[in-house]
Amino acid sequence: MTVQTAITPQERFAAFRHSAFSRFWLARFLTTFSTQIVSVGVGWQIYDLTRDPFDLGLVGLIQFAPALLLVLVTGAVADRYGRRLIMALALLLEAGCAAALLALTFHGLAGPMPIFVVLAVFGVARAFFGPASASLVANLVPAEDFANAVAWNSSAWQTATIVGPVAGGLLYGLSAEAAYATATAFMLAASVLIFSIPKPAQHSVAEKTSSETLFAGFRYIWGEKIVLGAISLDLFAVLLSGAVALLPVYARDILELGPWGLGMLRAAPGVGAIVVAVWLAGHPIRDHAGLVMFVFVALFGVSTAVFGISTVPWLSIAALALLGATDMVSVYIRETLIQLWTPDRVRGRVNAVNGVFVGASNELGEFRAGAMAALIGTVPAVVFGGVGAVAVAGIWAWAFPELRKVRRLDGRT
Numbered sequence: 001m002t003v004q005t006a007i008t009p010q011e012r013f014a015a016f017r018h019s020a021f022s023r024f025w026l027a028r029f030l031t032t033f034s035t036q037i038v039s040v041g042v043g044w045q046i047y048d049l050t051r052d053p054f055d056l057g058l059v060g061l062i063q064f065a066p067a068l069l070l071v072l073v074t075g076a077v078a079d080r081y082g083r084r085l086i087m088a089l090a091l092l093l094e095a096g097c098a099a100a101l102l103a104l105t106f107h108g109l110a111g112p113m114p115i116f117v118v119l120a121v122f123g124v125a126r127a128f129f130g131p132a133s134a135s136l137v138a139n140l141v142p143a144e145d146f147a148n149a150v151a152w153n154s155s156a157w158q159t160a161t162i163v164g165p166v167a168g169g170l171l172y173g174l175s176a177e178a179a180y181a182t183a184t185a186f187m188l189a190a191s192v193l194i195f196s197i198p199k200p201a202q203h204s205v206a207e208k209t210s211s212e213t214l215f216a217g218f219r220y221i222w223g224e225k226i227v228l229g230a231i232s233l234d235l236f237a238v239l240l241s242g243a244v245a246l247l248p249v250y251a252r253d254i255l256e257l258g259p260w261g262l263g264m265l266r267a268a269p270g271v272g273a274i275v276v277a278v279w280l281a282g283h284p285i286r287d288h289a290g291l292v293m294f295v296f297v298a299l300f301g302v303s304t305a306v307f308g309i310s311t312v313p314w315l316s317i318a319a320l321a322l323l324g325a326t327d328m329v330s331v332y333i334r335e336t337l338i339q340l341w342t343p344d345r346v347r348g349r350v351n352a353v354n355g356v357f358v359g360a361s362n363e364l365g366e367f368r369a370g371a372m373a374a375l376i377g378t379v380p381a382v383v384f385g386g387v388g389a390v391a392v393a394g395i396w397a398w399a400f401p402e403l404r405k406v407r408r409l410d411g412r413t
Contacts, residue, residue, distance in 0.1 A: 012282045014141075015149035020197045021140045027193040028133070029156040031091060034186035036164025038098055040266060041172050041179040042119065044259055045105070046112045047248045053378065055112055056245045057370020060362065062116050066123035067130065067356050075352025078131040083348070087136065088194040090129035095187035097122040102180035130355035135347040138339050139200040147284055150336045154328060155277035162270035169263025216346050221353055227341050229400030230293075230334045233392065235357040237297050240388030241304040242365025249378050255313050268317045269324030276328040289333050290406035294397040296329040301389025308382030337406065 015021050046055050067074070078086060100118045109115070141149045171179035221228050244266070251262035285292060300323060307319035342350045365385075372381035397404050 012148075013152075014145040015152050018141050018145070020200060021137070021149060023193050023197050024136065024140055025152060025156050027087075027091075027190040028153060029160050030186045030190040030193070031094075031129075032157045032160035033164040033167070034098065034183035034190070035094075036160060036266065037168035037171060037179050037183040037186075038101065038122075040165050040168030040259075040263060041176055041183075042101070042115060043245075043248045044172055044262060045109070045176060046115060047252070049109065049112050052374070053246060053249055053370045054374045055370075056248060057367040057374075058116065059119060060245055060366030060370075062119045063123040063126065064362075064367075066120065067127040067352075070124070070127045071352050071356045074128050074355070075131050075349030077128065078135050078348025078352065079346065080348075082199060083132040083136040083139065084194055084197050084199060086128055086132040088191045090125045090132070091187055091191035091194060093125035094122060094129070095184050095191065097125065098180050098184040098187055102177055102184060105176045105180060127355070130358075131348045131352040134335075134339070134351040134354070136200070138347060140197075143340070146340060147336050148281060150339070151277055151281040151284070151332055154331055154335070155274055155281070159270065159274050162267045162274060165266030165270075166260075166263040168266070169259045169261075173259050216349050218349075218353060220342065220346050220350055224341060225400060225402045226406060227338055227350070229396060229403035230337050231354050231357045233293075233297065233396045233400075233403075234330075234334060236396075237300065237389045237392045238362060239365045239368060240392065241301050241385040242362060242369055243304055243307065243382045243385060244362075245366030245369050246373055246378050246382060249373065250316065254311060254378065255316060257313060261313070264317060265320060268320035269327070272321035272323065272325030273328035273331075276325045277332070280329070280332050285329075285333065287407050289337075289408065290404045291397075293330045293333040294393050294404060296326045297396075298390045298393040299326040300330065301386045301391075301393065303386070304389060305383050305386030308379055308386060337403075 016025070042059060043056060046059065047053075049055075097118050100121075101115065104114050104118070137149055137153055138146060167182070168179055171182055221231060247265045248262055251257045251259075251265055255261065255265075257264070303319050303323035303326060307316055307323065310316040310319060338350070338354060339347070369381055369385065372384065375381075376384075
């Protein structure tokens with residue numbers, strides 16, 4: 001991996017020269033922070049109610065389903081209408097879902113079904129939020145600052161995954177109501193920030209709605225093998241190796257850490273990722289980007305397997321931190337390639353498809369982990385996934401030579 005040996009502070013923080021991106025970054029942080037609080041609260045609450053890891057898998061499946069069912073709608077909406085407005089409205093709906101969880105908890109829950117209903121609505125909001133937010137970044141900064149924006153945008157997400165789960169565990173330790181009330185307030189604040197961004201330039205074409213326009217994102221991805229390889233690599237690697245849904249089982253039954261410990265486990269991947277994200281902002285990858293990505297996807301799988309077999313808290317946390325660090329490198333390369341290789345006129349539809357793939361890798365990955373844990377046990381399910389991710393990295397490096405041979409992230413050469 002060839003990196004730039006000297007970089008000025010202005011270049012390190014290039015994306016923040018644009019005030020619209022600064023507001024977007026803060027909103028992204030608040031959104032992810034509050035979502036992490038909700039995730040910790042919901043996971044612990046449902047496992048307390050049922051003691052069934054399969055129900056933890058259902059949490060991911062229910063949130064993923066709307067993105068899959070609405071994929072042809074959400075991308076087209078992001079390309080035709082204002083991405084900033086779509087983001088802000090989606091955040092308002094997410095705030096309403098967090099408030100609904102607060103109300104349900106306050107009045108008492110006898111089972112998980114009301115939570116599942118709220119999570120389904122939350123999934124609808126996320127389905128519209130995803131393509132709009134992913135596409136908006138490219139409209140807020142010039143192309144030369146985009147890779148830097150990707151690194152800092154990822155850092156917002158990863159920073160929130162560090163402090164969000166810890167805060168969620170501490171708040172839930174006080175009361176579930178405290179956790180959900182905090183999440184509601186931060187989601188509302190994020191919506192206000194997005195509304196405050198001046199309307200950016202967006203290349204949209206008034207196309208008549210047809211099957212051709214609705215499926216434009218799929219057609220572009222299929223024709224551009226670099227984008228297809230990058231998206232599908234994430235799908236299958238994380239689908240197999242995802243273990244986040246089983247963290248409540250590790251925290252309660254294997255490592256015996258309690259709610260605060262669950263927050264630490266949830267935060268550990270973010271610790272590794274944020275260190276790498278900040279480093280990448282100052283030392284961007286300049287050469288052999290495709291090969292580097294495949295190597296780090298394989299290391300991601302190895303880290304997952306190590307976590308799966310560990311019964312020592314410090315080793316488990318270290319493995320999760322390494323998991324986050326390796327994933328950050330592949331995310332940085334993959335997201336930069338997808339956005340810069342995609343024309344703005346179809347970026348929303350491509351990002352909607354990408355969102356489904358990411359959702360499948362995360363939410364369906366959680367369902368896979370929960371269902372497999374119920375069948376063969378928690379530890380075998382996690383170890384199997386880690387080994388599977390290593391295999392996927394090797395197969396994709398062979399199947400997509402164009403992606404493996406990508407050298408630079410600032411163009412096609």
